[in-house]
Amino acid sequence: MSSLFGMLSIATGALQAEQGALDTTANNVSNANTPGYSRLRPVLAESDPFVVGGVTYGTGVTLQKIESLRDPILQLRILEETQQQGQLNAFVSAAQQAQVQFIPSSSDIGAEILNFFSSLSQLSADPTSIPVRQGVLTAAGNLANAFHNVATNLVQQQSNLNLTVSQDVQQVNTLTIQIAKLNTQISEMQGVNQDASALVDKRDVLIGQLSRLIDVSEIKSDNGITLTTSNGTALVVGQQSFALSTQTTGSGQLDIYSQGTDITTRLTSGELTGLVQSRDQMIPGLLNRLDTLAYSLATSLNAANTQGYDLNGHLGGVANGGQDLFVAPPAQQGAALNMAVGTTDPALLAASSDGSPGSNGNVANLLAVQNQPVASGQTPTEYYSTIVSGIGNDVSNGSAELSSAQSILNQLQDQRNSISAVSLNEEAAFMMQYQTAYDAAARVVTTINDMLKTVINMGG
16 A cells, blocks of 8 residues: 555655756746747656555656757758858848949949040030040040949959958857867766757757858767768867868969868858859959950040041051050950050040041041940940849849748748747746646645654554
8 A cells, every 4th residue: 555655755756846847947938038049848757656455556756857849850951041041141242232333323334434425525526625635535534443443342342252251261160169069068968868958059059150151961970960061071070170271372362171172162052152152253253344344445445546646647546656545455354453544645636537637537436436346246335234234133133032041041940939949928837837736746745744743643
């Protein structure tokens, strides 16, 4: 038969179990706003019964364990979307910054092209006027400065992206070191059957931060977790981290290395991928198109200028002792950055077609460049419009993809919250439930204590 002391053991066991459940609930409530916290749930189990004389007696309740509620598969999906969002966010941010250089204004490249040809139209009406000729040189200088300024700003942005790559690599190394240390601590606690859920939560937060920077694949093993990039480059293996480094290329850009291997082009997502994509593809593409336009426009105008005579009656062009309208670019690459006016003397503009000062015949040749296919079969204005629409499309498409990725990530995080996040209402209900059970067990203890006193007094 069950004895009073057996009943007391059952009641005190219940007190301990409910106390543990209350402690767990209190911990959940206190961490309701802690980023990355996964709520804990006490697992109560019926203790093993015993049989006396064919009668089975229960032995109460046991707090079997406290488990952390998390979905590993969902966590991996969140990491994948975080990587995608990191890449898109970096690319869209860089594209928007580059797009600023092409916002229509009274001094953008497109406007300065129109202003230059407008000044040539004025020259056609009064080819001998020095002020009008000076206006043409001023417009040419403004056009050259517009090309130079946009190219300079893009090169500076490229340099800034390069610096951010270096900073992100350092941050990746800091995070992998911390994750490896947590792997060690988690392994040690689990080795002595202690709950390491708090450290696992911290590690998950760090892995989330890492996935924003670089593509991460997570593999669980007996030694903790292994983190690699999608192409297999080791970042963390158990309790050891592997640092990334950067090396300067011949073009001055920083490539990303892992254990002596260049992995720059192998990265597939994360902020680093977006930065490299912007630095090595988007901006060079814009610079190349600007160079094409600047080179074609300058050489076409210089060629037209050589066909006429200046105000002194000399045939235009360097080959004939004159000066080019624009400094002749030695090559297409760098033409926008180095574009400059070739003369400061307005009298050297070759407006005349027959050598007489009043002739404006060659102005028509200069003006004709406005409607000539100077690049990719397009006129200067059409080609520039293509550049503007191209960067606009990059921003628009990237923003749409970023918005979609953010929506998917929000949905996944909502799913995670439904599993792992703390609900204060739910915890309040659990607290009342555990408290009621605790109070009932305490009453049983009090009753048994009174019964034991009665028994003891009977013995006296």
